[in-house]
Amino acid sequence: MTSAKLLRIHFTQGFLMNLLFVNLLTDPSFISVDFFFYRFNKQVLFECVLGKLFREHKKDEKKFK
Incomplete structure (x- = not known):
């Protein structure tokens, strides 16, 4: 698994968490x-x-076999 893919997952999760946090602050x-x-x-x-x-x-595994 490449670091770019891992970074994408991390970014997506962070984005969703920030979105939730902002929504909670503005509208309980x-x-x-x-x-x-x-x-x-x-x-x-x-x-x-x-x-x-x-x-x-x-x-990818199949390609290398």
Whole structure:
């Protein structure tokens, strides 16, 4: 796995966390419904990214065999 891919995951997670933090500061009622969806979406996004990286890794392995 290349460092660029890892950096992309790290950046995406940081961006989502910052977005959540800013929303909580500006609108405390935001946490009620949106926080659930945020957590759900973050999980889905994370699994999509991991799945994509895993598939690319498998493709790379086949090339070198």
